[in-house]
Amino acid sequence: MGQNISRRDFSKLLFTGAAGSALGVGAFSRRAGAANSRRVVVVGGGFGGASAAKYLKKLDPSLSVTLIEPKAVFYTCPFSNWVLGGLKTMQEIAQNYAVLKNRYKVVVLADTVVSVDGLKSTVKLKSGKVVGYDRLIVSPGIDFDFEAIEGYSKKVAESKMPHAYEAGPQTVLLQKQLHGMKDGGKVIICPPSNPFRCPPGPYERASLIANYLKEKKPKSKILILDAKEKFSKQGLFTKGWERLYPGMIEWRSASTGGRVLSVDSSAMSVITEFGPEKGDVINVIPPQRAGKIAFEAGLVDSSGWCPVNPISFESLIHPGIHVIGDACMAGAMPKSGFAASSQGKVTAAAIVRLFHGDVPVAPSLVNTCYSLIGPGYGVSVAGVYKLTTDGIVSIKGAGGLTPMDADDDQLSEEATFARGWYNNIAQDIWG
Amino acid sequence: MGEKMKLLLAAVMVFAASVHGGSELMADETAAVNPRGQILAFSCASCHGTDGKSVSIIPSFYGKSPEYLEMALKDFKSGKRYSTVMMRHAKGYTDEEIRLIAEYYGTVWQNNN
Ligand SMILES: Cc1cc2nc3c(=O)[nH]c(=O)nc-3n(C[C@H](O)[C@H](O)[C@H](O)COP(=O)(O)OP(=O)(O)OC[C@H]3O[C@@H](n4cnc5c(N)ncnc54)[C@H](O)[C@@H]3O)c2cc1C
Numbered sequence: 001m002g003q004n005i006s007r008r009d010f011s012k013l014l015f016t017g018a019a020g021s022a023l024g025v026g027a028f029s030r031r032a033g034a035a036n037s038r039r040v041v042v043v044g045g046g047f048g049g050a051s052a053a054k055y056l057k058k059l060d061p062s063l064s065v066t067l068i069e070p071k072a073v074f075y076t077c078p079f080s081n082w083v084l085g086g087l088k089t090m091q092e093i094a095q096n097y098a099v100l101k102n103r104y105k106v107v108v109l110a111d112t113v114v115s116v117d118g119l120k121s122t123v124k125l126k127s128g129k130v131v132g133y134d135r136l137i138v139s140p141g142i143d144f145d146f147e148a149i150e151g152y153s154k155k156v157a158e159s160k161m162p163h164a165y166e167a168g169p170q171t172v173l174l175q176k177q178l179h180g181m182k183d184g185g186k187v188i189i190c191p192p193s194n195p196f197r198c199p200p201g202p203y204e205r206a207s208l209i210a211n212y213l214k215e216k217k218p219k220s221k222i223l224i225l226d227a228k229e230k231f232s233k234q235g236l237f238t239k240g241w242e243r244l245y246p247g248m249i250e251w252r253s254a255s256t257g258g259r260v261l262s263v264d265s266s267a268m269s270v271i272t273e274f275g276p277e278k279g280d281v282i283n284v285i286p287p288q289r290a291g292k293i294a295f296e297a298g299l300v301d302s303s304g305w306c307p308v309n310p311i312s313f314e315s316l317i318h319p320g321i322h323v324i325g326d327a328c329m330a331g332a333m334p335k336s337g338f339a340a341s342s343q344g345k346v347t348a349a350a351i352v353r354l355f356h357g358d359v360p361v362a363p364s365l366v367n368t369c370y371s372l373i374g375p376g377y378g379v380s381v382a383g384v385y386k387l388t389t390d391g392i393v394s395i396k397g398a399g400g401l402t403p404m405d406a407d408d409d410q411l412s413e414e415a416t417f418a419r420g421w422y423n424n425i426a427q428d429i430w431g
Numbered sequence: 432m433g434e435k436m437k438l439l440l441a442a443v444m445v446f447a448a449s450v451h452g453g454s455e456l457m458a459d460e461t462a463a464v465n466p467r468g469q470i471l472a473f474s475c476a477s478c479h480g481t482d483g484k485s486v487s488i489i490p491s492f493y494g495k496s497p498e499y500l501e502m503a504l505k506d507f508k509s510g511k512r513y514s515t516v517m518m519r520h521a522k523g524y525t526d527e528e529i530r531l532i533a534e535y536y537g538t539v540w541q542n543n544n
Contacts, residue, residue, distance in 0.1 A: 055473070338477055341477055342473075342477065345470075345473040345474075345476075346470065346473070349466070349469065349473070353466070361467050361470050362467075362470075364470050364471045364473075364528075365474065366474035366475075366477065366520070366523075368516060368520075380515070380516055382516055382519045382520055384474075384520060384523025384524070395522075395523040397522050397523075398519060398520065398521075398522040398523030398524075399519050399523060400519055402515070410515055413515050414515050414516070416488060417516065419487065419488070420478070420485070420487035420489040421477075421478050421487075423486050423487040424476075424477070424478055424479060424480045424485055424486060424487050424489055425477045427480055427481065427486050428476045428477055428480060428481045431481075431486075
């Protein structure tokens with residue numbers, strides 16, 4: 001159909017009804033006469049939000065950009081598994097906002113957004129402060145559905161069974177438990193069903209915990225009780241486990257006893273459909289949904305995630321508010337830090353064009369997720385995405401996995417590039 | 432996805448194809464920046480650093496010529512040049528898109544100076 005749409009039809013569409021507001025042009029023209037310095041407020045200084053803030057200022061230094069993030073130090077989830085494996089320190093995965101503030105002149109407020117008033121175009125902060133915006137970008141990451149697993153709660157996560165799916169104190173707790181475990185102990189990892197943040201994350205974690213155990217506690221075992229029937233990069237992980245950690249890691253699919261019904265934190269056990277499993281260290285990764293503020297702001301649909309227009313990541317529910325990163329539904333893109341950052345840049349460019357009275361250009365989005373299986377053994381999955389009339393789809397023939405028959409040189413090169421990737425993306429976002 | 436949305440997406444894609452460099456000025460960019468090239472190029476920075484300035488073992492683009500970058504990307508795309516991951520990425524771009532990316536990184540350092 002519309003591939004042959006004429007320029008006239010395009011303009012008509014753009015400036016009428018739903019089409020206009022879906023593109024945000026409606027909101028733009030309402031404010032076309034406003035003061036020169038347009039205000040963008042960004043909620044969350046993680047992979048999506050910090051990227052958007054930096055690229056907004058890079059594209060148009062005259063914008064007033066305010067980033068609201070409660071954490072002074074942001075520990076990245078990427079490479080937090082490397083910390084568990086003894087290959088990185090917490091210090092090495094710590095990022096901060098000094099460069100965004102000093103070099104890019106982003107106003108960084110150490111605060112939390114508690115509510116959004118879409119009609120008045122303001123956000124209210126925990127401190128009581130109210131901040132106005134012309135465009136709002138929301139990148140709050142995920143929230144956990146603690147109720148989904150009986151016996152599990154935020155309190156249990158913070159004391160006995162960490163999820164470690166937000167880096168920081170949770171990572172430190174899980175690491176402490178691993179260090180305290182006896183040789184011959186059992187580590188249980190319980191990954192959630194799809195969709196969730198970082199699909200290969202739990203399996204990279206199993207690999208790098210195995211790396212630590214192999215060195216320090218070689219009689220120990222890892223049991224993965226999965227809510228799914230298959231998982232990301234499964235062939236590559238399984239092969240890597242057989243080569244590096246033979247007999248150490250056991251994976252059970254949902255239908256073969258992997259589905260977790262409840263946990264008993266005092267007995268340190270996990271109850272599956274096939275009965276209880278006792279563990280010395282238990283890592284429960286609960287099901288997820290968009291970050292809390294996305295619910296508060298009414299940006300979420302019945303799926304628990306935020307529907308957005310894939311051109312500018314503007315909410316399909318509230319014009320003028322863009323949702324990026326894990327919280328949004330971005331078609332074929334996975335919930336990764338790389339994807340969140342890619343979306344942050346596309347959104348920044350779209351907003352700048354809207355402010356200038358131009359239509360956003362069609363987005364180009366990318367993802368690469370490296371997973372480390374051992375210190376010199378890396379694998380990756382890549383994707384290049386484009387916009388079609390069906391939304392964001394992966395470009396056929398591009399992207400894909402490290403080949404199953406990759407030789408040791410390639411695996412070791414990928415491990416090296418994984419390290420390089422971390423340094424460069426951290427610099428591209430916070431540096 | 433609703434029909435209205437589909438139509439809108441189609442419209443934006445057609446429009447995007449007709450956006451030419453030079454017609455849209457960004458505050459800190461010179462007239463030479465093609466917005467389509469820029470959006471394509473932003474993706475690369477996640478591995479190769481902002482403006483293609485790498486701080487790691489991953490190669491920098493900064494200061495390289497558009498011709499060199501275009502050739503390298505095309506060689507990755509055709510498989511003539513080996514790499515772990517670039518072969519998978521380069522296949523996602525048309526020759527015209529590769530030219531735009533190469534032009535962006537081949538000139539960004541001149542614009543910055
Ligand atoms: C173990 C693990 C390993 C991973 N490895 C990789 C990897 O190798 N590569 C990769 O690409 N991705 C990886 N990821 C995924 C990546 O961490 C996420 O996809 C990414 O962080 C998503 O970015 P975001 O901006 O949506 O959310 P986040 O990066 O989580 O940022 C959200 C921020 O918003 C703030 N916030 C929330 N609510 C509010 C509010 N109301 N007011 C103000 N601020 C608020 C939070 O404090 C937080 O700092 C990994 C994840 C895990 C768990």
